[in-house]
Amino acid sequence: MPDAAAIAVPPLPGVPHATDRRGMLLYGLLGFAAGLPFYMFSTVLVLRLQAHGVALTVLGFFAWVQLLPTLKFLWAPLLDRYDIPGFGRFWGKRRGWIMLAQLGIFTAMVAMAWTSSDASLGVTALFAVLLAFWTTTLEIAADAWRIELYPTQDEQGPIVAANLWGYRSAMVAAGSGALLIADSGGWAFAYLGIAVAAFLPFPILVAMRSHGSEGSGRGGALATGVIASVVILGIVAAATAAIGWVALSLAAHAGIDAKSNVTPWVLGLCMLPFVAMAAALPRIRRAPADAPIRTSVALGPYVDFFWRYGFAAILLMAFVSIYRMGDVLALNLSKPMIKALGYSLSQIGRADGVVALFSSIVGVGLGGWLVTRWPMSWMLVIGAVVAGIGNFGFVWLAHQPVAESMLYVATAFDQFGNGFAGAVFVVYLSLLVNPRHAGAQYAFLTGFAFLLPRLLAGAGGAIVGVIGYDKFFLISGVASLAAIPFVPALTRVRARTDGEPEDGKSEDGA
Template sequence: MIGGDTRVATGVPAGRLALFALLGVCAGLPFYLFSTILSLRLAQNGVGLAVIGFFAWVSLLPTFKFLWAPVVDRVGVPGFARFYGRRCSWILASELGIAASIAALALTHPDASLPLTAFCALNLAFWTTMLEVAADGWRIELAPGAAAQGPIVAANIWGYRSAMVAAGSGVLVVAAAAGWVVAYLVPAAIALAAFVPIALTRREGEGSRSSALIAGIVATTALVAGVAVLIGAAGAALLAIADLLDIGAGSNVTPWLLGIALAPFLAMAAAIPAIRRRSGSAIASSPAPVGPYLDFFWRYGFVAILLLAFVSLYRMGDVLALTLSKPFVASLGYSLRAIGLADGIVALASSMAGVATGGLLAARWPAGRTLALGALLAGLGNFAFVWLGAHALSVPALWLATGADQFGNGFAGAVFVVYLSLIVNPAHASAQYAFLSGFAFLLPRLLAGGAGAFAATHGYAAFFVMSGALSLAALLLLPFVLSAHPREAR
């Protein structure tokens, strides 16, 4: 049984570790399918490098998960919620949404309609994010301390990255043998199969399992259709605005990106004085949609801006490199099969080693030491691609660069998740973690949209040098971040 009490050496129940590893698998499976693997598919279908860079903006959608995260804490999916509880209801609904979205994305090949491909990718990104929001809030509530968070985070990211890397590798191998449609339909079926063990978990809710599943599936079908309509309408509006502003594949989008990226920092800084003047009781009684976020700025004040700047920089290199790493390696002459095998063998092992090491050290070392080491390793992983580009075509060289990149990403990801989990208020765990983890990728993913244009102008080597240097830039803010202490309610 998933909820068993057998404990491992970490002191955390083994069943709990298995559960969060499973949730990591469910969330990690689709990630590459709407990001790096999709960029490689687009390149193979003749889409230009600048436009491929624009597709990185699909990953912007998860950064806004704080807008709907409070819903997960307060409202459940009809049918599922009564039997499985609020968070598990969203986990089950998200699994169905993920499977449907992957299947739809499979059928958009050969990407003759790029708006349609982007629409399906956005739907997949949304449902993947919903799953993460529900699982993250539950994790923080179950284990509010660093000693327990380290092992659980490691298990969760271990499942996440193993599924992410294995899916990426498997898709490329299958695509090389049977084409892109089959390559996407296989993980769609696997995502649907992941629904089963969670649905069979014993719960103490009301009603029967069968009636809960039937009602939940019906409600989820309506939810998936409603979300698709909203995403389609928003996408059409954005395309109309881009056309009005005459923004296309040849446009210099950097000034727009920098302006948009700075806007939230300026808006939040302007609001902090008014938030800080309010009493703790007034903040606590704020309405649900904004209360968790007012609480964060009330507790940290202007230091919150430094915290947000730090989290924005910390994963910058990873996000930028992810956008173009696969098209870059393919441009060097490596085949889909070679790339897929490197991901399946080296990347998976290296990523798991990085996650395990990061989770272990996060539970034992001071936060400053692990965060600094994570930034350094992530930067070195980016620089490994510069070395690969200067090296003769060689499978061992591909494996070495892939291993360095994935170990650094896994280590930095584990310690970063633990750090974010410890600075949120447990009373608003889902919402505040969603806000911080989403904001952490807002600036990187905005800039990633211009990555293709930058690489096309300055070359891949300059791009990976820049991305690695940005990872290291987080070290400049680390001393200020470590000295931040939240204000206590009186």
């Protein structure tokens, strides 16, 4: 198991630290701000498009927007290297990026409200991608800031719990609140309402003290930051539109249409960088600290991960890609199965709005608390077991008579296991990263962790058509347990430090 000790980071002026409950409140709010937009470019967007008569095959393509967060390693190094003008000077690098991301989220959702008729699916797709991009950017910056401020396992537990409490509460609020608003006032008001709620942390961050000893110049820094943000948002929007146009043109030229299965190609392209780094491991392990491959802005953070862990990095990547497999596979198909069993939308809504939220909060809280007291190896095993039980709960539900109490039991087990395993997993991944590349390496690990599961989840409907819902959830439960055999090997993994030669001995031969 990698050494939990990390480089100590002293408290920054005006910034909450582990002993301050303000840290939990702030990260609960940041989690809430990141959780709200997620459903707006996924579940809520699909329902909106469906209401406007968009074909099912086209809806499948919009589901690919959810893959963008798995590719965040592509731009995460920029957040570790560069500051946002104005924002960065006064509030620091991490808060500066969070503030920019919040402006991006707000403008993207306002744009989605403005185009809520979905008259042009290309324009709708553009703003959905921008919303996913800036939501992911917010998560990258917030996670990097969290890892820098709270580097140890004991500190991570309560902060991760607070962050996930906020995130999961926001998902429930967006999933139910946006639909209630849309039902009474239309989709435009739904997106505007969620946009305002997601923007709440911005004025709070603005009101926080400077990251340095000098706190003057707040107004000038804010004005400069807003102007710089407008420019950056425009550049990102133009680049996204251009990339989308090129991608669609190439797809049309290659004969790819709505019925084409592009999953294998996407998976192959996504895996190429990691396969290349694994093949280059011997060279990476021999590279000195000043080698171009280790100092590169684009590749350096990821090369550093392989340099520190060597061939154990392959074991770690395999483990993280499997640990949440069961939960991700079950996510998209649990609601269709429940509906197919004969439960009404109101019954499903009550289970999601009350039981799911409470069970998830308890699971996250217990996982975040125990991870500060028990060895990480035990916590990983327990997390995998309770996540598997949550999936097996749907197998049990499929063979029970239709009763709302039965639905509550299955939902409670699923959400408790999901929350518990999620809290443990976030802390574990946070301890793997090098604090000098916190944003990029955490983005790499979390993106890779959900890449394979989300791609495989796209084929879940076809699998269910062959084996049925009960066997599908049996498989997803077993997938959760499949991570357990990795744990004994993980306990022997130790990160290499600067100055330590490739064979693991110190330079003096000790």
